[in-house]
Amino acid sequence: MSPAHLDPPALLDRLSREPRAALCHLPTPLEAMPRLTAALGGPALYVKRDDLTGLAFGGNKLRKLEYLLGAAVADGADCVVTCGVPQSNHVRQTAGASAKLGLECHVVTLKGRVAKDDAAYLTSGNALVTRLLGAVAHEVAWSGDRNGAIEQIAADLRAAGRRPYIVPYGGSNGRGALGAVHAACELVGQIGEMGLEVTALAHCSGSAGTQAGLGVGLAAVAPEIRLIGIDIDAEPERVLGDVRRIAAETAELLGLADTLGDIEFDVRAGFAGPAYGVVAPETVEAIELAARCEGLVTDPVYSGRGMAGLIGLVRGGEFEAGEAVVFLHTGGTPGLFAYPDVF
Ligand SMILES: Cc1ncc(COP(=O)(O)O)c(C=O)c1O
Structure with a gap:
């Protein structure tokens, strides 16, 4: 040791x-x-x-978000872009943290990673709370590339004069x-x-x-x-x-x-x-x-x-x-x- x-x-x-x-x-x-x-x-x-x-x-993602969104605020961001499956805990916590900090939260919802398309999976639990927290959803089919689609949404936001901060899949960097x-x-x-x-x-x-x-x-x-x-x-x-x-x-x-x-x-x-x-x-x-x-x-x-x-x-x-x-x-x-x- x-x-x-x-x-x-x-x-x-x-x-x-x-x-x-x-x-x-x-x-x-x-x-x-x-x-x-x-x-x-x-x-x-x-x-x-x-x-x-x-x-x-x-949940555990809030600990990561303290440092990620701390950097977002320090960078002068006005919105956040992240991604996850419909039942993502990470997305729910990012939406909650963004709301608390006054940042608009854009979410790439990756459809099809989990082969479940029943109403409970798509709309209750984390999906329900994320909607409640006011996240803006962008639905994208799962391709295996976890972070690909967030770059495009962030580019679109920049082109519209916004200052997005990218939070990667799971808040993991x-x-x-x-x-x-x-x-x-x-x-x-x-x-x-x-x-x-x-x-x-x-x-x-x-x-x-x-x-x-x-x-x-x-x-x-x-x-x-x-x-x-x-x-x-x-x-x-x-x-x-x-x-x-x-x-x-x-x-x-x-x-x-x-x-x-x-x-x-x-x-x-x-x-x-x-x-x-x-x-x-x-x-x-x-x-x-x-x-x-x-x-x-x-x-x-x-x-x-x-x-x-x-x-x-x-x-x-x-x-x-x-x-x-x-x-x-x-x-x-x-x-x-x-x-x-x-x-
Ligand atoms: C509840 C919960 N536990 C554990 C993990 C795994 O943590 P990490 O993604 O940092 O490996 C996640 C990630 O989504 C999670 O939502």
Whole structure:
């Protein structure tokens, strides 16, 4: 195990040099999950409640948006352009954050990534809240290119005299991941206050910014904590490549690229079901177990898959009984209402 390069206040000091918009209720709680721990008979399990970041039903994307939209405001932007599937949590949170900051939010809605076209999927849950928040929707067919269409919408807005700020798919780039660096600092502080010896942090990983930022943060201040990203896209190689690329950008922004060098990342495959947005039986079992043991609500596309990964790793003997493992609940609960048939 390598020693910490910085202490949390020193890392927070570097973060404080970047523009930031206050959007989240922080710190989010860190709580024990004693009944889930007992049900699984494994390590002591804890949950870091980033589903409770607050604005517009909360979630992990708000942490990224503090830094992304902080930069948008500093740049004098008057509108935001982002993209996502109809049930995107990222789009919902971007629409909420934009509303709060008085920025018009343009959303490229990518139709067809998930082969679901029922009314619940297309209009309830995140889709309903995004409409309510006043986002301007531009529908585009999914081509596999996540960010292509936002450039065109931004160009059209510029041609009309506007000043758009582009927020990439999932809010995942080096700047967005600063929010997850901040989360890592916050968590390490809470672990210290609670006198815990946490050995691992597990969470679901998709557009990769969360894992990249957590990895940079932990490598800097708590390298003894293992970070395990659970692939929820059924594309573990792509996720790992994106995590590495974004982490390098984030470390560069913080002036830590040379200090941290190449960080090793762990992206776990096998818990994503057949494809993004297709609900596997293990995910339903995990969602029900967490709900019935802890009253903890997770969703079928993101946090429930992460929970299925955590449960699968515990059952598979990944951790010793004496370890303490934190699950980062990244939010996504409005997505539950898009899958009424599953429950
Ligand atoms: C609820 C939820 N959890 C986790 C993630 C994954 O985070 P990241 O995209 O930073 O990998 C997302 C991304 O959309 C999400 O909406």
